[in-house]
Amino acid sequence: MSAKIYIVDDDESVCRALKTLLTTYDFVVNTFNSAQDFFDKVAFDAPGCLLLDIHMPGLDGWEAQKMILASGSKRPVIFISAEKQDNAADRALQVGALGFLQKPVNGQSLVDLINGVKN
Amino acid sequence: MVLKINQRLPMKKKIILSKKMKLKKPALKKASRIDMEGQIHLLKNDLDIFRGQVSQGEDREQLGAKREKLSADREKRAEEQIHIRTKAMESTFDGIFIIDALKPDFPIIYANPSFYNLTGFTKNEVIGKNYFLLYGKIQNLHSLEEIKRSLLNGKTFQGEMLNFRKNGEKFWSLLRITLVRDKNGVTTHYVGNKTDTTLMKQRNLEIEVQREELLHVTRVGKLAEFVSSLAHEISQPLTAILSYAQAAQRMLKDREPQLQEILQYIINDDQRAAEVIRRLRYLLKKSKPTFEQLDINILINDTITLMMPYITSKNKVIKFESGKDLPAIQGDRIQLQQVLLNLISNSLEAMESSEDFRELMIKTSLKNADTILVEVKDSGCGIPPENMTKLFGHFFTNKPDGLGMGLSISRSIVEAHGGYLEAKNNPDQGATFYFTIPLNKKSDL
Numbered sequence: 274m275s276a277k278i279y280i281v282d283d284d285e286s287v288c289r290a291l292k293t294l295l296t297t298y299d300f301v302v303n304t305f306n307s308a309q310d311f312f313d314k315v316a317f318d319a320p321g322c323l324l325l326d327i328h329m330p331g332l333d334g335w336e337a338q339k340m341i342l343a344s345g346s347k348r349p350v351i352f353i354s355a356e357k358q359d360n361a362a363d364r365a366l367q368v369g370a371l372g373f374l375q376k377p378v379n380g381q382s383l384v385d386l387i388n389g390v391k392n
Numbered sequence: 393m394v395l396k397i398n399q400r401l402p403m404k405k406k407i408i409l410s411k412k413m414k415l416k417k418p419a420l421k422k423a424s425r426i427d428m429e430g431q432i433h434l435l436k437n438d439l440d441i442f443r444g445q446v447s448q449g450e451d452r453e454q455l456g457a458k459r460e461k462l463s464a465d466r467e468k469r470a471e472e473q474i475h476i477r478t479k480a481m482e483s484t485f486d487g488i489f490i491i492d493a494l495k496p497d498f499p500i501i502y503a504n505p506s507f508y509n510l511t512g513f514t515k516n517e518v519i520g521k522n523y524f525l526l527y528g529k530i531q532n533l534h535s536l537e538e539i540k541r542s543l544l545n546g547k548t549f550q551g552e553m554l555n556f557r558k559n560g561e562k563f564w565s566l567l568r569i570t571l572v573r574d575k576n577g578v579t580t581h582y583v584g585n586k587t588d589t590t591l592m593k594q595r596n597l598e599i600e601v602q603r604e605e606l607l608h609v610t611r612v613g614k615l616a617e618f619v620s621s622l623a624h625e626i627s628q629p630l631t632a633i634l635s636y637a638q639a640a641q642r643m644l645k646d647r648e649p650q651l652q653e654i655l656q657y658i659i660n661d662d663q664r665a666a667e668v669i670r671r672l673r674y675l676l677k678k679s680k681p682t683f684e685q686l687d688i689n690i691l692i693n694d695t696i697t698l699m700m701p702y703i704t705s706k707n708k709v710i711k712f713e714s715g716k717d718l719p720a721i722q723g724d725r726i727q728l729q730q731v732l733l734n735l736i737s738n739s740l741e742a743m744e745s746s747e748d749f750r751e752l753m754i755k756t757s758l759k760n761a762d763t764i765l766v767e768v769k770d771s772g773c774g775i776p777p778e779n780m781t782k783l784f785g786h787f788f789t790n791k792p793d794g795l796g797m798g799l800s801i802s803r804s805i806v807e808a809h810g811g812y813l814e815a816k817n818n819p820d821q822g823a824t825f826y827f828t829i830p831l832n833k834k835s836d837l
Contacts, residue, residue, distance in 0.1 A: 284628040290635035297642035328624060355627030356620075377631040377666050380638035 277321030278387065280304045281311045281337065282353070283329045287376075291324065294380045300387070308337035317346040322387055325370075327354035327361070338368050351386055353378055487511065487586035489523065493571075493579045497522050501581075510565070510588055512558035523584065543569060543582060552589060564593045596701065603698040610730050613801055616673075623669045634662045686723050688756055688764055688829065689714040695732040696754070706740050708750050715757040718764055721829045723809050728829075731802040731813070735768040735825045738798065742772025742823065749773070749822065762831045763811075771822040775815060783815055802827075 278300045282288050288304035295302050305311040308325070309332055315321070323341075327334035334352055341348055352365045355376040365373035372386050481488050487507030491498050499520045508514060513526065524536055535553040542549040549569040556562055565586050572581040637658040644652055696703075696710055703710050736752065743749035749771045759765035775783065784803045799813075806813040811828035818824055 284632070286632040287628055287635075290632035290639070294635040294639035294642075297639050353631075355624045355631070376627040377634040377662060380635060380642075 275299050275301045276387070277319075278302045278324065279311060279315060279321050280324045281306075281308050281329075281334075282324075282326040283307060284326075287326075291378070291383075295384070295387075298380075298384050308332035308334075308340075311337075312340065317341070317344040317348075322349045322351065322371075324351050324353055324383075327352055328356050335364075335368065338370060342369055351383070353383075485588075487565075487584075487588075489518070489584045489586075491523055491582040491584065493581050498582070500526075507586065510557075510563070510586055511555075512561070517558075539567070539569065543571070546571065546579065555586075564589045599698055599701065603702070606698065606726070606729055606733055609726055610733060610798075610801075613730065617801055619669075619672055623673050626669060627666065630662050630666050634659060637662065682724055683722050684725065685720045686725060686728070688718060688721055688728075688766065691723075691725065691728060692732060692754055692756065692766070695729050695736070698729075699733065699736050703736075703740065703752070706744070707747070708740055708743055708752055710736075711751065711753045713753065713755040715755075715764075718756060718758060719831050721764060721809075721831060723829060724805075727805045728809070731805050731827065732766075732768070734798040734802045738825070739768055739770035739772060739823075742770050742774075745773060759828060764829045764831065765826060766829070767824050767826040769818065769822065769824040771818075774817045774821065775823050780815070784813070 278295055280288050280291050280295075280302060282291075282304070283306055285306060288306065292302040292304050303315070303321075305314065307329065311323075325334045325337060332340075334354065338350055338352075341350065350370045352361070352370050352373045353376055354361060354373070362373040371389070374383060374386070481504045484504065485506055487504065487510040489500050489503040489507050492501045500518050500523055501520075503515070503518050508518065511518075511526070518526065524540070535551060538551065539549050548571060549567065552564060552566045554562055555565045566589050567587075568585045570583050570585075571579045572583060574580050637655045641652060641655045641659075644655070692712060692714070696712060699710070732754075736754075739752050743752065751771050753767075753769045755767045755769065757765050757767075784799050803813045806827045806829070810830045813825065813827040815823055815825045
């Protein structure tokens with residue numbers, strides 16, 4: 274059974290491109306244009322790894338991660354952001370995420386990180 | 393006529409007036425004093441007979457004496473006045489010189505000590521010399537011509553210029569030359585007044601440099617924010633391009649080597665573009681704020697001083713109502729000055745359109761026990777309600793050459809200090825931007 278990936282990014286083109294790429298690695302990918310949309314459509318305990326953009330209108334990545342933790346979900350989260358904040362990678366780990374990747378994201382690094390989660 | 397009584401005489405029946413007493417008017421006029429001797433019988437009671445010395449000229453003499461005294465007084469007063477005026481001329485810090493305008497070579501006929509101090513020339517080098525020759529070789533010829541033109545046209549001259557002392561040292565001076573005319577309107581003298589403005593000039597220059605530095609910091613800050621926003625916007629499509637290209641490469645696995653190569657080029661260039669942005673962002677990285685104890689009132693005063701020439705040039709006035717005994721705050725001096733500078737500039741721009749909008753007011757107060765409130769209130773055009781929510785966003789501007797970063801940067805600075813920055817329209821006119829700075833706040837930066 275293929276692993277499930279959720280992508281939350283307000284940029285539609287980024288969602289589509291990442292989905293296209295990850296599909297070539299045989300993942301099953303669902304995309305959402307906002308964190309709220311993701312929460313509305315995916316149960317907190319539904320299995321799958323989340324690729325979460327940080328800079329978004331409405332709920333941003335940090336806030337979304339807080340809600341995930343608060344819901345008791347064990348969902349693995351990887352932050353992806355165009356914003357290179359000095360402490361973003363550290364902060365991502367602090368809030369329980371698996372990692373932080375800066376855009377533009379290299380496909381192989383992303384897949385390696387996801388596969389790390391799987392194992 | 394005054395009767396001087398010398399001596400009391402024995403009583404006699406009749407007055408005997410000696411011939412001497414019959415004086416004629418011309419004689420009286422000439423004489424300053426005429427002695428007369430005679431007996432005067434005072435008809436009343438026939439009692440007293442005096443030998444009197446009648447001094448016909450006494451009035452005149454007294455008058456003369458009075459006149460003499462008057463003119464002596466006047467002379468004395470005039471002397472005193474001349475003395476005081478001379479002292480004033482000699483003790484003033486301004487260099488004063490007088491030129492004889494009737495002589496063909498316009499020689500200097502007087503110069504006060506300050507003039508010698510200022511120019512470094514001695515009395516011998518100045519008196520009798522033409523003022524312009526004094527500076528001839530090194531003076532800015534343009535300003536000399538301007539002075540000459542004014543004076544020849546019978547106008548006073550006023551101007552600030554760079555001068556040189558005898559030893560070649562530079563100094564700035566404000567020169568005013570006025571004309572002294574006689575009653576026929578002929579210019580007889582030129583009176584020059586030279587004020588050393590070097591210190592004032594230096595101070596203004598220092599202020600200007602400081603303001604420029606601060607504006608530069610602001611510009612760099614704006615640029616950094618701008619680049620940051622730009623980087624974000626560009627990174628998104630770069631992400632998509634990279635992912636698409638990598639996906640295509642994987643789909644073409646072991647097929648179409650030429651297409652594979654092209655896809656690799658796309659990937660390489662995508663990563664190159666990302667690298668350029670990364671480097672640019674690193675270059676413009678905002679310097680870390682340094683927090684120190686600050687007196688907000690002093691900080692505002694300093695900022696006003698920096699802005700003063702600009703405010704004056706815009707023909708606006710600024711009032712500062714400083715709250716008493718405000719506790720010190722923890723803050724980054726440059727960053728907070730940047731906020732103030734930005735708010736003041738915005739206010740001035742809001743008041744630009746009309747001469748009626750002139751007053752800008754800054755007020756500090758204690759909002760509550762642990763928060764300081766700073767208000768910047770203008771009497772400008774106010775904020776249209778539809779813009780109220782967009783004001784603090786990136787790239788929002790109503791200025792033709794604005795970046796739309798000022799307020800968003802200001803807000804992020806205030807927030808980094810633990811406060812908030814807001815705006816509201818005044819009930820009467822204009823808008824107020826206000827921000828808070830909490831006391832005893834440990835910054836998280």
